[in-house]
Amino acid sequence: MESAFTDRRRATRSAIYHCLYETEGISTRQSLAQSLGLSLPTIYQNLTELTELGLVRYSGEAQSTGGRRAAGLEIVPDARFAVGVSVAANRLRISAADLKLNELAYRSMNCSVLGKGVSEVTDRVAAELERFLDDFRLDRTKMLGVCVALPGLMTPERDRVLFAPTLQLRDSDLTPLYAAIPYPMYVANDATSSGHAEWFARGAVGNLAYISMECGIGGSVLIGGAPYNGSNQRSCEFGHMCVVPGGLKCSCGKHGCLEAYCSPDRVSKDLGISLTEFFDELESKNPEYGLLWTDVLQHLAVGIANIRMAFDCDIVLGGLLSQYIPPYLPLLRQYVTANDPFSENADYVSLSVLGGHSVPLGAALHFISDFLDNI
Ligand SMILES: [Zn+2]
Structure with missing residues (x-):
């Protein structure tokens, strides 16, 4: 009973968040109640929770036909962010993106990891990631995770690279990479990340x-x-x-x-x-x-x-x-x-439409999608 009740409550809160996320322009309590078929007290209670979590904010006033103007509502895009790292043979690119995939920070650097194995990739990614977070003053407590995109084929468990010809990696263990990144971590294929970002941008x-x-x-x-x-x-x-x-x-x-x-x-x-x-x-x-x-x-x-x-x-x-x-x-x-x-x-x-940013942005999108699926 308890769990069914909690699930239902969570589903309601999620529906309200998604409705705000997908609406262009400003929503109101009334417009939310109408489009979701929920009572105003239910909307009010969930909005209190979402604003306390810092995920939703009141934003000025919406147009009204008379009398008191309704308070506008919107999601807070930079309440959380995710980081994507693109590793290519001679270049490392890092993007931080907010919940709407707006790029908060980007850096591209020449660095050759070609033929040097997973340990060299790990050292470079771990060091550049921390420098990136520091230099752009990104708040690690708001970071959902770090996704590293590699030009290669991975096992379904993402613990090994089966083949990454341009990095000269074959059947390589990725455990050191996971161990070196002290945040939620995922490894993705670079073309999948790019495609995902382009899909989102459209x-x-x-x-x-x-x-x-x-x-x-x-x-x-x-x-x-x-x-x-x-x-x-x-x-x-x-x-x-x-x-x-x-x-x-x-x-x-x-x-x-x-x-x-x-x-x-x-x-x-x-x-x-x-x-x-x-x-x-x-x-x-x-x-x-x-x-x-x-x-x-x-x-x-x-x-x-x-x-x-x-x-x-x-x-x-x-x-x-x-x-x-x-x-x-x-x-x-x-x-x-x-x-x-x-x-x-x-x-x-x-x-x-995203050019050279599509791989790291698409990698960041992995954790953004995960957040949106589970809110
Ligand atoms: Zn061929």
């Missing part, structure tokens, strides 16, 4: 497929915001979908993978130039680069159309290479449309 509705064009090609699929992980934690390896049977050799050892045609390396490292140099030359109408870029876009379009056929959802391109795509997006959409028998245009293809 209003947190529907489904989304995310293609990461960073070191190689990776991705994620978010179904109603929940990552689809697959049976072996190996879902959404879009880079290794075959787009040309027997085609170019891929880093995985197979031939004709999307990654072999569309990785950033193909238009930078393989040519001995930087991405910026490639796109500068492309804009100056270098014919050889023009042909190569068309080839990249056409194969990317095949991959995108295949993902669309499988998941029937919006598709977002992110990562380093996507930052150069805006002028070519209309052309890419044309190529996608040519491969899609069901759509008249490919408006469902768009570019990342």
Whole structure:
């Protein structure tokens, strides 16, 4: 009895919090009672609890049709915050985000952890995290947790990295990392984190497929915001979908993978130039680069159309290479449309709105979602 009563009370409080969280503009006690079908005394009692917890505040006055104006109510976005850390071969990025995923602080630093094992990653992450919290004067008592995003495959228990080629980690124990971070901790895949952040930034509705064009090609699929992980934690390896049977050799050892045609390396490292140099030359109408870029876009379009056929959802391109795509997006959409028998245009293809911040923000989102699910 007692527990059923407590559960019901908690569900009511949660519904009130979520209603305030999702409402654009100012809510009132009356508007809450109306939209949730609850009595005013119930609303009042729960609001007292939520304001005492510092999660909700009164905020000026809402418009009223006459007489006394109703007190406005809103959630306090920075009542809690979460931290996301993105670990890549040569760069560490850290974001702190409030409950609405507004970025409170961000830092990006060059640091090579390549080939140095979990202990080096652990030392750098632990030290930089504390420095970050101190420098930005973030109140650790309000911190929900720290999520570290790695470019690799993890066990379902998140205690081992099975394979992270760009960090040169294989079947590595993550226990030291958990032990070194004295806060609630989680380890996520970087492309899943990115996709989750992009999904949230687009209003947190529907489904989304995310293609990461960073070191190689990776991705994620978010179904109603929940990552689809697959049976072996190996879902959404879009880079290794075959787009040309027997085609170019891929880093995985197979031939004709999307990654072999569309990785950033193909238009930078393989040519001995930087991405910026490639796109500068492309804009100056270098014919050889023009042909190569068309080839990249056409194969990317095949991959995108295949993902669309499988998941029937919006598709977002992110990562380093996507930052150069805006002028070519209309052309890419044309190529996608040519491969899609069901759509008249490919408006469902768009570019990342969070850019380089999407991985650490998406990692922070892990603990924010957890908070929202359990309030
Ligand atoms: Zn491959």
